[in-house]
Amino acid sequence: MKIEVDFDKCQSNAVCMQIAPSIFEVREDGFLYILNESPDNSMRSIVEKAVASCPTQAIKIV
Amino acid sequence: MTQSSIERCVIVGASLAGFRSARELRRLGFKGEIVLIGEEHHHPYQRPPLSKQILKGTTSKERVYLRGTVEEPFSLRLGVTATSIDQNNRVVFTSDHEDLSYDALIVATGATPITPPGLAPSTRVMYFRTLDDAVKLRASISSSMRIGILGAGFIGSEIASSLVGQVSDVVLFDASPTPMAQALGTHLAKKLSDLHRKMGVKTCFGEPIGVVETDAGSTLIANGSSKSYELDLLVVGVGVRPATNWLGQDSGFQLGREGALLADSCGRIDEEGVHFAVGDVASWYSPHYKKNLHIEHFESAVNQALNVARYITNAEQVVHELPFAWTEQHGHLIQTIGVRTEGSEEEVITKDAQTVVYFHDGLRLTGAALFDGSEHLPEIKSRITNSLE
Ligand SMILES: Cc1cc2nc3c(=O)[nH]c(=O)nc-3n(C[C@H](O)[C@H](O)[C@H](O)COP(=O)(O)OP(=O)(O)OC[C@H]3O[C@@H](n4cnc5c(N)ncnc54)[C@H](O)[C@@H]3O)c2cc1C
Numbered sequence: 001m002k003i004e005v006d007f008d009k010c011q012s013n014a015v016c017m018q019i020a021p022s023i024f025e026v027r028e029d030g031f032l033y034i035l036n037e038s039p040d041n042s043m044r045s046i047v048e049k050a051v052a053s054c055p056t057q058a059i060k061i062v
Numbered sequence: 063m064t065q066s067s068i069e070r071c072v073i074v075g076a077s078l079a080g081f082r083s084a085r086e087l088r089r090l091g092f093k094g095e096i097v098l099i100g101e102e103h104h105h106p107y108q109r110p111p112l113s114k115q116i117l118k119g120t121t122s123k124e125r126v127y128l129r130g131t132v133e134e135p136f137s138l139r140l141g142v143t144a145t146s147i148d149q150n151n152r153v154v155f156t157s158d159h160e161d162l163s164y165d166a167l168i169v170a171t172g173a174t175p176i177t178p179p180g181l182a183p184s185t186r187v188m189y190f191r192t193l194d195d196a197v198k199l200r201a202s203i204s205s206s207m208r209i210g211i212l213g214a215g216f217i218g219s220e221i222a223s224s225l226v227g228q229v230s231d232v233v234l235f236d237a238s239p240t241p242m243a244q245a246l247g248t249h250l251a252k253k254l255s256d257l258h259r260k261m262g263v264k265t266c267f268g269e270p271i272g273v274v275e276t277d278a279g280s281t282l283i284a285n286g287s288s289k290s291y292e293l294d295l296l297v298v299g300v301g302v303r304p305a306t307n308w309l310g311q312d313s314g315f316q317l318g319r320e321g322a323l324l325a326d327s328c329g330r331i332d333e334e335g336v337h338f339a340v341g342d343v344a345s346w347y348s349p350h351y352k353k354n355l356h357i358e359h360f361e362s363a364v365n366q367a368l369n370v371a372r373y374i375t376n377a378e379q380v381v382h383e384l385p386f387a388w389t390e391q392h393g394h395l396i397q398t399i400g401v402r403t404e405g406s407e408e409e410v411i412t413k414d415a416q417t418v419v420y421f422h423d424g425l426r427l428t429g430a431a432l433f434d435g436s437e438h439l440p441e442i443k444s445r446i447t448n449s450l451e
Pocket residue numbers: 074075076077078079080099100101102108109110111112113142143144145170171172173190191192217305308340341342343358359360361363386387388389390
């Protein structure tokens with residue numbers, strides 16, 4: 001599983017970070033960082049929840 | 063036109079749709095020259111934060127610039143306006159007189175705010191579309207100000223929700239009794255109106271408004287049929303018009319009802335496949351709905367940009383997504399997926415603080431609006447797609 005974020009769409013509201021803090025982090029500089037771009041499959045359901053919950057639909061699993 | 067015969071692709075409009083087209087062309091291996099012409103002086107930026115984080119003061123100007131690197135650069139000519147084109151000879155004329163010939167032209171000039179007839183220009187009246195507008199409004203507010211917002215569509219409503227609490231009065235005017243009903247349906251439109259009032263926005267809906275300036279020019283008076291409001295500033299958000307004037311009256315390109323360039327499902331606006339249109343200026347044919355749709359939202363602008371690049375390079379298949387939009391108001395997230403057709407039936411499902419409204423047109427489910435219900439989006443999306451097949 002590979003995670004892709006459209007950084008132009010991302011509004012840094014940290015919804016994904018609340019769901020999967022080991023993967024997404026919005027830092028002090030206001031930007032989102034992906035901490036782990038290729039998490040293993042045990043994380044799939046939690047990543048899917050982040051994908052669905054992102055207000056702007058900026059996250060994709062490719 | 064095949065990609066190998068395109069030596070120069072000119073893109074007019076250096077904002078979301080134009081910039082993303084250029085980036086995607088390069089990413090997909092387009093070898094020709096790319097020139098991006100943009101009227102604004104800023105590096106291409108995104109507009110959604112303008113009416114939200116910028117007005118609330120929670121983000122900086124720098125944060126809104128579009129990101130992404132390009133392996134092979136393209137030329138970005140900022141502060142330059144395209145003034146017209148010669149379609150037959152394939153030339154774009156520009157304000158700096160460095161006219162450009164092209165083998166492919168992508169029109170990405172977006173839309174500009176409509177100025178209501180009868181509203182005289184004044185230093186106390188402003189429009190809201192650009193980063194400069196947002197920075198100017200942010201800099202001019204003070205806690206004692208009374209601000210009126212004319213038009214309670216997506217942008218007017220967002221401005222109201224961002225300003226309330228920061229200034230003395232926020233008054234939202236709209237001639238329609240339930241603003242936003244066209245996009246959200248009557249149930250959510252009413253919920254949003256109630257929310258505005260609960261959060262302290264004064265609403266004046268369902269009445270025509272006349273605006274006059276006092277003699278000394280120190281105040282505006284907005285006259286409704288039942289009440290008058292004294293204002294220090296009026297922000298106008300009564301809709302936008304696709305920016306096609308520069309193409310000339312007899313360009314031969316077809317315009318839809320809303321004035322947008324009619325494009326096929328790959329973005330072509332001519333028979334030869336030399337001229338394309340993307341973003342707010344365009345109305346693409348939607349294979350899902352079997353008609354042209356004019357969508358003025360972020361997601362469509364990006365999808366169309368990617369699709370035009372796919373088509374021109376022939377590197378990937380064009381992908382048709384359902385229209386999607388989001389807005390944030392008073393801390394709530396509202397999203398729309400698909401479209402709501404006029405007169406469609408509303409099926410309202412409420413669970414805890416979430417509401418989902420489904421729009422049924424006869425037997426078809428054409429769209430839905432979600433209030434704080436984001437996690438249901440993937441499932442709703444497939445329901446709509448299946449129903450449209
Ligand atoms: C305040 C605001 C908030 C928004 N919030 C949301 C949101 O929350 N969610 C959402 O889905 N959508 C939102 N949108 C809509 C979204 O931003 C637009 O759909 C998107 O910007 C369209 O991109 P575009 O590139 O087609 O057009 P535009 O962004 O309008 O860009 C067109 C560019 O072309 C330039 N141009 C025009 N004519 C010429 C010319 N002749 N020569 C050279 N350059 C020219 C213009 O100066 C402009 O920079 C918002 C829009 C605004 C204004």
